Amino acid sequence: NNKKKVQHFMLRRYQYHAYKQQRWKTVHAVLNEARIRSVQTHLAADAAHVWHPYSSASRKSQVWPVVSASGVRLKLETGQEIIDGMSSWWAAVHGYNHPVLNTAVKEQLDNCAHVMFGGLTHRPAVALCEALVHIAPGKDISRVFLCDSGSVSVEVGIKLALQYWQAQGLRKKTKLIALRGGYHGDTFGAMAVCDPVNGMHAQLFPDALPQHLFASRPQSRFENSSLMHPLSTKTKDESIVVLENLIAEHASEVAALILEPIVQGAGGMWFYDPEILRRAQTACREHDILLIADEIATGFGRTGKYLFASQHADLEPDIVCIGKALTGGYLSMAACLATDRVALTDNDHAPPLMHGPTFMANPLCSAVAAASLDLLTSPDYDWVTRVASIEEGLRSGLAPCTEHPAVADVRVLGGIGVIQLKSAHHDHNRIAHSLIRRGVWLRSFRDLIYTMPPFIIDQDDLNHLTSAICSAVQELPKLDDDFAP
Numbered sequence: 145n146n147k148k149k150v151q152h153f154m155l156r157r158y159q160y161h162a163y164k165q166q167r168w169k170t171v172h173a174v175l176n177e178a179r180i181r182s183v184q185t186h187l188a189a190d191a192a193h194v195w196h197p198y199s200s201a202s203r204k205s206q207v208w209p210v211v212s213a214s215g216v217r218l219k220l221e222t223g224q225e226i227i228d229g230m231s232s233w234w235a236a237v238h239g240y241n242h243p244v245l246n247t248a249v250k251e252q253l254d255n256c257a258h259v260m261f262g263g264l265t266h267r268p269a270v271a272l273c274e275a276l277v278h279i280a281p282g283k284d285i286s287r288v289f290l291c292d293s294g295s296v297s298v299e300v301g302i303k304l305a306l307q308y309w310q311a312q313g314l315r316k317k318t319k320l321i322a323l324r325g326g327y328h329g330d331t332f333g334a335m336a337v338c339d340p341v342n343g344m345h346a347q348l349f350p351d352a353l354p355q356h357l358f359a360s361r362p363q364s365r366f367e368n369s370s371l372m373h374p375l376s377t378k379t380k381d382e383s384i385v386v387l388e389n390l391i392a393e394h395a396s397e398v399a400a401l402i403l404e405p406i407v408q409g410a411g412g413m414w415f416y417d418p419e420i421l422r423r424a425q426t427a428c429r430e431h432d433i434l435l436i437a438d439e440i441a442t443g444f445g446r447t448g449k450y451l452f453a454s455q456h457a458d459l460e461p462d463i464v465c466i467g468k469a470l471t472g473g474y475l476s477m478a479a480c481l482a483t484d485r486v487a488l489t490d491n492d493h494a495p496p497l498m499h500g501p502t503f504m505a506n507p508l509c510s511a512v513a514a515a516s517l518d519l520l521t522s523p524d525y526d527w528v529t530r531v532a533s534i535e536e537g538l539r540s541g542l543a544p545c546t547e548h549p550a551v552a553d554v555r556v557l558g559g560i561g562v563i564q565l566k567s568a569h570h571d572h573n574r575i576a577h578s579l580i581r582r583g584v585w586l587r588s589f590r591d592l593i594y595t596m597p598p599f600i601i602d603q604d605d606l607n608h609l610t611s612a613i614c615s616a617v618q619e620l621p622k623l624d625d626d627f628a629p
Contacts, residue, residue: 154184154185154187154188183209183221183222186209186221187207187209190207190209191204198344198589205573206573206576206577208220208580208585209221209222212241213228213240213241214239214240214241215239215240215241215598215600216228216239216240216597216598216600216601216605217240218240218585224580224583225583226580226583226584226585227583227584227585227597227601227605227608227609227612228240228585228597228598229584229585229586229595229596229597229609229613230585230586230587230595230596230597231469231473231596231597231598232473233468234409234441234446234468234469234596235468235469235471235472235473236469236472236473236598237444237445237446237469237472237473237516237520237598237599238472238473238516238519238520238598238599238600239598239599239600239601240473242472242519242600244515244518244519245472245474245512245515245516245519247515248511248512248514248515249474249475249508249511249512251511252268252507252508252510252511252512253508255507256507257506257507257508258503258506258507258508259507260502261290261500261504261505262500262504265505266505266507266510268507268510268511268514269290269505269507269510271510271514272288272290272510272513272514272517273288273290273479275514275517275518276288276466276479276481276517277481279451279452279517279521280452280464280481281437281439281451281452281454281455281459281460281461281464282454282459282460282461282464282483283460284460284483284484284485285461285464285481285482285483286482286483286484286487287481287482287483287484287486287487288479288480288481289479289480289481289482289497289499290477290478290479290504290505290509290510291477291478291479291480291499291501291504292476292477292478292501292503292504293329293467293476293478294329294440294441294465294466294467294468294478295328295329295330295331295334296329296331296478296501297440297465297466297467297478297479297480298328298329298331298333298334298337298402298438298440298465298480299329299331299333299334299499300465300480300497300499301400301402301436301438301463301465301480301482302320302333302334302337302400302402302436303333303497303498303499304463304480304482304486304487304497305320305399305400305434305436305462305463305486306318306399307494307495307497308399308434308486308489309399310494311489311494312489316396316397317396317397317398317399318397318399319356319357319394319397319398319399320336320337320356320357320398320399320400320401320402321356321357321358321359321387321390321391321394321398321400321401321402321433322337322338322356322357322358322359322401322402322403323358323359323360323361323362323387323403323404323408324339324340324341324342324358324359324360324361325339325342325361325362325408325411325412325414326338326339326343326361326402326403326404326408326411326438327339327343327344327404327408327409327410327411328402328404328438328440328465329440330345332349332352332353332354333354335349335353336353336354336355336356337356337402338411339358339411340358342411342412343411344410357390357394357398359383359386359387359390360382360383360386360387361383361408361412361414361416362381362383362384362414362416362417362420363381363382363383363416364381364383364384364416364417364419364420365415365416365417365555366406366415366416366417366418366456366557367417369415369555369556369557370415370553370554370555371539371542371543371546371553371554371555371556372546372551372552372553372554372555373553381417381420383420384419384420384423384424387401387420387423387424387427388423388424388427391424391427391428391431391433392427392430392431395431395432395433398431398433399433399434400433400434400435400436400462400463401424401428401433401434401435401436402436402438403421403424403436403437403438404437404438404439404441404442404453405421405437405438405439405442405452405453405454405456405457405459406418406421406442406447406453406454406456406457406557407441407442407446407447407453407557407560409440409441409442410441410589412592413555413560413562413564413592413594415555415557415560418456418457419457421454421456421457421459422457422458422459425457425459425460434462434463434486435459435460435461435462435463436461436462436463436464436465437452437453437454437459437461437463437464437465438465439452439453439454439464439465439466440465440466440467440468440478441468443466443467443468443469443470444466444468444469444470444517444520445469445520445527445528445531445558445559445599446469446531446558446559446560446596447557447558447559447560448528448531448532448535448557448558448559449528449531449532449558451521452464462482462483462485462486463480463481463482463483463486464480464481464482465478465479465480465481466478466479466480466481467479469516470513470516471509471512471513471516472512472513472515472516472519472520474509474512474516475506475508475509475512476509477506477509477510477513527599530599530600531558531559531599533603534558534559534597534599534601534606535556535557535558535559537603537606537607537610538556538559538560538561538595538606538610539556540610541561541606541607541609541610541611541613541614542554542556542561542563542610542613542614544614545563545613545614545617548617548618548620549566550565550566550567550617550620550621551563551564551565551566551617552564552565552566552591559596559597559599560594560595560596561594561595561596561610561613562592562593562594563592563593563594563613563617564591564592565591565592565593565620566591567591568590568591570588570591570620570621572587572588572589575588575593575616575620576588578615578616578619579612579613579616582608582611582612582615582616583608583612584608584609584612584613586613593613593616593617595609595613597609
């Protein structure tokens with residue numbers, strides 16, 4: 145309570161002085177003051193002016209000020225160093241301040257920081273697109289549309305699917321099929337294919353979003369991914385039958401099926417059986433429906449064994465959305481990949497793809513993305529061994545959590561570890577504080593405490609990370625009621 149009173153006092157004092165001085169301050173003075181003021185005043189300014197992701201402007205949640213980052217560690221303004229168990233939301237797979245990526249950015253900065261991509265081109269973007277086609281899931285992927293973020297890549301993918309069928313003269317094919325438990329982004333087209341009942345947007349825009357079709361969340365788990373329910377992999381899964389029937393029944397009005405291969409991310413961190421993907425693809429081919437693979441979170445090795453989760457099922461998607469780890473966490477960039485079938489329609493009079501982000505194919509982003517791909521796929525880096533080691537460490541390190549009565553499930557796949565709790569009503573600020581005290585950064589949500597550490601994490605830091613998670617779980621209230629994840 146005393147800490148909250150101090151924070152409130154600092155905020156009010158900051159607002160008072162800001163009001164008094166705003167008439168005469170120059171922009172230079174504002175920026176200069178921001179560089180030298182105390183941490184408390186800095187946080188007060190944050191509370192007064194900054195809107196953080198997934199937060200309320202009126203109900204401020206705790207934030208921790210970062211001053212620098214290197215390797216797997218973030219350094220706070222207090223001087224404390226913490227291990228980043230989130231890879232900055234799946235993105236910083238090589239950790240921070242990596243010399244290879246730093247060099248790529250610096251060299252490109254000396255040549256050209258940005259140039260519009262409409263009517264112009266440049267070597268970093270072309271090289272990147274060639275590399276993406278080379279490694280993409282599915283042998284027929286041949287075209288790349290570079291954009292700003294994962295949500296935008298989904299928007300472009302949806303546009304491509306709809307425009308493809310329009311060019312074929314099938315204008316009634318405007319619906320999409322998605323899976324319950326799915327998450328595809330925060331823009332309007334992407335929100336419309338997120339889980340319509342339990343998704344984070346479900347209650348906010350029910351009357352504003354396009355109405356699409358949803359199949360059940362897959363029930364069959366990825367083999368041996370659960371540490372608590374290993375036998376559930378082989379249970380009969382009616383969800384695939386529901387999906388097949390939905391495709392068959394609505395084929396005349398459906399443009400595409402969109403799904404996250406193997407791992408449903410922000411919709412529940414759920415790992416499912418590759419056989420579901422195989423049967424979904426077969427149904428799409430039989431009924432002439434495009435298949436969109438959302439690899440934004442899962443791409444670039446996160447699920448282990450393959451660069452893309454689609455490859456666990458030998459999937460041949462028509463459209464692939466990628467992002468997050470594309471630039472190694474350095475700059476915001478995503479891409480929508482497509483086959484020639486989708487990109488080159490038979491109708492010579494079809495309109496062009498009407499999408500053009502201002503910062504599309506930014507040279508800095510393109511250069512660091514190409515450097516990240518080169519690093520990731522180099523033999524010396526050996527990402528497969530790195531991710532396999534992380535998976536082994538997560539399995540052994542998180543195993544003690546299976547004994548806690550508040551825990552419903554513990555699951556691990558590749559470089560992803562998940563603790564699912566029996567209740568979604570935990571104090572996530574308290575969980576974050578518990579982890580920060582132990583030198584670890586994670587951002588839990590709903591009923592999930594999860595981690596996807598950078599690929600460069602060593603065994604000692606991984607042990608520290610999992611030990612901190614288990615200790616934080618031990619502090620949770622014990623819930624003895626039955627729960628089936």
